[in-house]
Amino acid sequence: MNTPLTDHDETVARIGELFRTHGYAGTSLSQITQATGKGKGSLYHFFPGGKHDMAEQVLAQVEAWFATNVFDILDAAAPDDAIARMFAAITQWYQEGRRGSLFAAFTQEAATRTLFARRIDVFFRRWVIALRNMLRRAGVTGGQATYLAEDTIAAIHGALMLAQGLDTPRLFTRMMDRAAATLRDALPHRAQPARR
Numbered sequence: 001m002n003t004p005l006t007d008h009d010e011t012v013a014r015i016g017e018l019f020r021t022h023g024y025a026g027t028s029l030s031q032i033t034q035a036t037g038k039g040k041g042s043l044y045h046f047f048p049g050g051k052h053d054m055a056e057q058v059l060a061q062v063e064a065w066f067a068t069n070v071f072d073i074l075d076a077a078a079p080d081d082a083i084a085r086m087f088a089a090i091t092q093w094y095q096e097g098r099r100g101s102l103f104a105a106f107t108q109e110a111a112t113r114t115l116f117a118r119r120i121d122v123f124f125r126r127w128v129i130a131l132r133n134m135l136r137r138a139g140v141t142g143g144q145a146t147y148l149a150e151d152t153i154a155a156i157h158g159a160l161m162l163a164q165g166l167d168t169p170r171l172f173t174r175m176m177d178r179a180a181a182t183l184r185d186a187l188p189h190r191a192q193p194a195r196r
Contacts, residue, residue, distance in 0.1 A: 008046060009061065011036050016058040020102045024055055024112040052115065055106075059119050062102050065093065066127070074130040079138035079187050086131075087180045090156060097163035097172025104157050127153055139188035148186055155179045 014035045018027045029051070033039060038046075047053040069089040074082050094101070103123050106112050113120065128149045135145035159175035 012057045012061050015054050016102060019058055020100050020105055023105055023109050025109050063123060071126060071130045074134040079134060082134050083180055083183050087176050091176055094160055097160060097169035101157055101160055140186055152179050152183060
């Protein structure tokens with residue numbers, strides 16, 4: 001067993017990596033105790049609701065990261081800057097295509113999707129809305145802004161799957177460059193300034 005983690009956020013992050021790699025259903029309590037160095041008693045002290053509680057805290061941690069590094073940037077930054085910063089952040093978060101999406105992993109298991117349906121739905125809708133609203137502020141028409149936002153987020157997750165399926169992480173960064181260029185090319189010449 002590893003030395004027990006003393007930082008709760010790091011414990012949650014380690015559990016998140018297990019869920020990301022093995023899925024929620026495929027992650028065992030013994031894997032969690034091994035990864036965190038915590039016995040069952042300690043785990044249930046921090047996660048009274050058991051594995052479900054662990055997953056809720058993992059999803060909340062990921063949501064908080066995206067809120068700070070993606071959604072808030074899309075809400076406040078000028079369009080060109082928002083696009084550059086969003087793609088830089090997600091390239092870092094997904095480790096240039098080496099790390100899968102936790103929310104996407106949770107959608108792949110029917111029972112898990114049902115358990116966490118609201119959180120999964122809110123996460124993806126929030127991303128679509130933040131990206132769509134940034135594009136609209138830049139002058140992209142309503143319908144086109146929605147389509148671009150949906151296509152971009154689909155491209156990100158499709159690129160992750162393809163890069164991992166082909167074991168070619170560089171494919172992810174190339175596809176992110178193309179997705180960012182598509183968004184920049186869609187911006188009208190007179191983009192509005194950032195919201196104050």
